[in-house]
């Protein structure tokens with residue numbers, strides 16, 4: 001046997017202690033990592049289960065086209081346990097509205113994703129737009145909501161006004177986590193909820209005028225719209241010479257002159273006349289300031305007879321009294337709410353304002369409903385994020401995103417909305 005000296009013994013001992021320390025450190029690191037991994041895994045799955053199970057109550061105020069579409073969006077999120085839809089009007093008053101609505105291709109795609117089957121709705125297609133009566137559209141959406149009752153507790157309360165009394169009663173029973181206000185341009189539900197009535201009013205850099213013709217002896221079936229561009233009117237009888245303006249090279253996208261749209265049913269015909277404010281000609285100046293009400297009436301009268309469909313009757317001097325119209329050209333303005341979403345502290349309710357309650361044009365283009373549909377594109381996310389929120393901050397962030405989207409909708413419309421609805 002070889003003799004072992006003390007030095008090598010100490011070295012060997014130190015070596016094994018280092019090895020042991022190394023193993024211990026490695027084991028500790030590994031078990032910490034495992035514990036962290038386990039914690040993360042557990043948290044992710046618990047959060048996942050919580051998010052998956054999260055269901056909230058939602059209240060929609062107003063059963064116009066936007067309120068009812070909002071209700072469908074809510075159901076579609078899969079995060080709604082109870083949905084209440086109100087309207088102060090009774091069913092018959094709600095569904096007898098004569099206006100026609102024109103859904104543009106983007107709104108059509110949005111509605112298809114919500115399960116709307118256009119093949120089963122009275123209406124007609126033209127240029128990828130779907131034309132139907134507002135009442136037909138509302139009735140169809142009500143029937144879809146009816147079918148959703150198997151999955152979600154849906155309550156449609158027609159003839160019920162959202163008021164302070166309703167709010168007090170509702171908060172005593174069961175408070176919704178999200179309230180969608182879609183009570184139209186004349187609704188006052190926002191003031192009931194304490195939301196400011198301040199509007200931002202911005203010019204769309206265009207002038208317009210509207211006319212309506214009501215002829216009770218005519219058909220009430222959905223009809224495609226008619227558009228005409230680059231119109232100039234003979235105003236020589238009023239001392240105004242018609243000079244065609246040269247095309248503005250900085251605005252090549254928009255044709256010069258006036259743009260006309262005839263829409264609605266034969267029974268309820270609507271007309272919109274618009275021009276951009278870039279070319280401030282003598283004619284436009286005259287039409288913006290004339291005190292003579294027959295000037296615009298003559299323009300609409302002549303334009304209708306020139307561009308109407310062949311199968312509908314002309315307007316004659318005898319039937320002209322069926323037509324009502326703007327007295328002069330006015331500046332087209334978009335008004336949108338300064339506060340389009342809010343949080344009711346204490347009651348923990350997120351509120352969003354949609355449709356004409358949120359933004360409205362002073363000029364009817366025949367496509368008003370599409371502006372409201374744009375706003376609804378961010379509604380599903382608001383409901384999802386509110387339902388799955390961990391705390392108030394998450395709800396605030398969701399509301400902030402909704403407000404930003406609402407501003408974006410208004411700004412985009414101001415920049416390009418009239419172009420697609422009138423000028424193209």
Ligand SMILES: Cc1cc2nc3c(=O)[nH]c(=O)nc-3n(C[C@H](O)[C@H](O)[C@H](O)COP(=O)(O)OP(=O)(O)OC[C@H]3O[C@@H](n4cnc5c(N)ncnc54)[C@H](O)[C@@H]3O)c2cc1C
Nearest residue numbers: 062064065066087088101162183184355356366367368369
């Ligand atoms: C004369 C005219 C012609 C039009 N033509 C066209 C057209 O051709 N094409 C087109 O796309 N658009 C057209 N529009 C615009 C279209 O009607 C609107 O864009 C659309 O109705 C707006 O939908 P909304 O759901 O935001 O509001 P609304 O349709 O106004 O619905 C709001 C609902 O809220 C209810 N309500 C109000 N207050 C309360 C309350 N306190 N409690 C409970 N319920 C309440 C009201 O009864 C109403 O049913 C026209 C509008 C007018 C006035």
